[in-house]
Amino acid sequence: MATILPSPPKVGMVSLGCPKNLVDSERILTKLRADGYAMSADYAGADVVLVNTCGFLDSAKEESLEAIGEAIAENGRVIVTGCMGKEAEVIRTRFPGVLAVTGAHQYEEVVGAVHEAAPMPPSAFLDLVPATELKLTPRHYSYLKISEGCNHRCSFCIIPALRGDLVSRRPDAILREAEKLVAAGTRELLVISQDTSAYGLDLRHASYPLKGGGEVRAHMTDLSRELGKLGAWVRLHYVYPYPHVDHVIPLMAEGLVLPYLDIPFQHAAPAVLKRMKRPANDAKVLERLRNWRSIAPDITIRSTFVVGFPGETEADFQYLLDWLDEAQLDRVGAFRFEPVEGAAANDLDGAVSEEVKEERYARIMEKTAAISAAKLEAKIGRVLDVIIDEADEDGGATGRSKADAPEIDGQVFLRDAPGLKPGDFVRVEIEDADEHDLYGVPVA
Structure with a gap:
């Protein structure tokens, strides 16, 4: 007689915020899958819904609260985790019906809350561990988190309060995960953390044994070199421009790491950087950019900037625009300064009006769009390597x-x-380009 297995509870997930949050969501769902839970793609089919929140900006907090409210309205059984878990009282005051609230990367706590809210039926056949981790990204690229937390105390940021100080993963563990991802079909590894350049600092850059023999040091340069041997594209994100970043550029010239750096400069005017509590040697940065480009001519530099920071004068902002003319960054994002509860910047004088923020935001986006358009136009006629993200039946495709x-x-x-x-x-x-994208045709 056939054994009829009880249906396992289903878990829905809403994941908000940055790629680091996405990795947390993948880990939570992987653990739940290993415990026998099924996944639900909609509210209606879920026995419990997890909302992984973002709490970096007030606008992100409001988006998280709206997502919690929607999940409660559509399902009613909601567990909240992520960065807003630090504000459990705010969440419970607004939504007294939430089942549990846990903080960022508290995997065991959130999994335990799911077990309590939607217990697994007793069955020896439901405890099935998936062969690989559950992914929320397409199969061909994966985020690889190398550390948690941050040791910086930038005046506009509350990440250390949300996620703590720097805690690096062992390099041998990171490499084992990367090897599994590549074996499962990952063609591009996106290395992420709060501060990739600081990786291994808390481990005193100690060396750890590798599976096949030899050792690897807990350091960004050494880890990047080992990752580059796996045969996938390796892309570095959230890289602070410490001096040792210079040693990664030759790896790009060798083809081990993609010629791409995501560096959060935030501003260029020394007075603003000082108020932000960030390094303020903008002239040296320009010199290093020139050196990097001499070693790896195709290097792409992306960055983000904050406009309207308290005390930012028109002269400071014009300084930033002039610096961008010299720096010629390839990809730029900008944000209007937004006070975040708990950030030291809230106590600074010299608040910039919303009208001025909007005007400066428009000017920096116009400036950077023009730089981007010129750089992309210069690529017309070149042949570039592209990874495909989407393809249709009519011969069209989209890649990067x-x-x-x-x-x-x-x-x-x-x-x-x-x-x-x-x-x-x-x-x-x-064949063609605009301000942000390229257009072309495959060649043999």
Whole structure:
């Protein structure tokens, strides 16, 4: 007689915020899958819904609260985790019906809350461990988190209060995870943390044994070199421009690491950087950019900047625009300063009006769009390596060059590209460009 297995409880997930949060969501769901839970793609089919929140900015907090409210309205059984878990009282005051509230990367606590809210039926057959970790990104690229927390105390940021000080993972553990991801089909590894350049500092850059023999040091340069041997694209995010970053550039010239750095400069005017409590040697940064480009001419530098920071004068802002003219960064995002509860910047004088913030935001975006358009126009006629993200049955496809990270940078739109599938690498002749994207055709 056939054994009828009880249906396992289903878990829904709403994941908000940065890629680091996405990795947390993947780990939580992987553990729940290993415990036998099934996943639900909608509210209606879920026995409990997890909302992984973002709490970096007030606007992000409001988005998180709206997501919690929607989950409660649609399902009613909600567990909250993530960065806003630090504000459990705020969440419970607004939504007294939430089942549990846990903080960022508290995996065991949130999994325990799920077990309590939706217990597994007793069955020896439901405890099935998946062969690989559950992924929330497409199969061909994966975020690889190398550390948690941050030792910086930037005046506008509350990340250390939310996620604590720097805690680095062992490099051998990171490499084992990367190897499994590549074996499972990952073609691009996106290295993330709060401060990638500081990786291994808390481990005193100690060396750890590798599975096949030898050792690897807990240091960004050494880890990048080992990751580059796995055969996938390796893209570095959230890199503070410490002096040792210079040693990563030759790895880019060798082809071990993508010629791409995501560096959060935040501003260029020394007075503003000082109030932000960030390094303020902008002239040395320009010199280093020139040196990097001499070693790896195709290097792409992306960054983000804050406009309207307390005390930012028109002269400070013009200084930033002039600096951008010299720096010629490839990809730039900008944010209007937004007070965040608990941030030291809230106590600074010289508040900038919302009207001025909007005007400066428009000017910096106009400036950086023009720089981007000129840089992309210069690529017309070149043949670039492209990784495919999407393909249709009519011969159209969308991908990214080495200069483009998923979801935040531009894309490459292909014509006459039949038979491609996500994860394929293809050589593409660039035929046209606009402010953000490239257009081309595959070449043999």
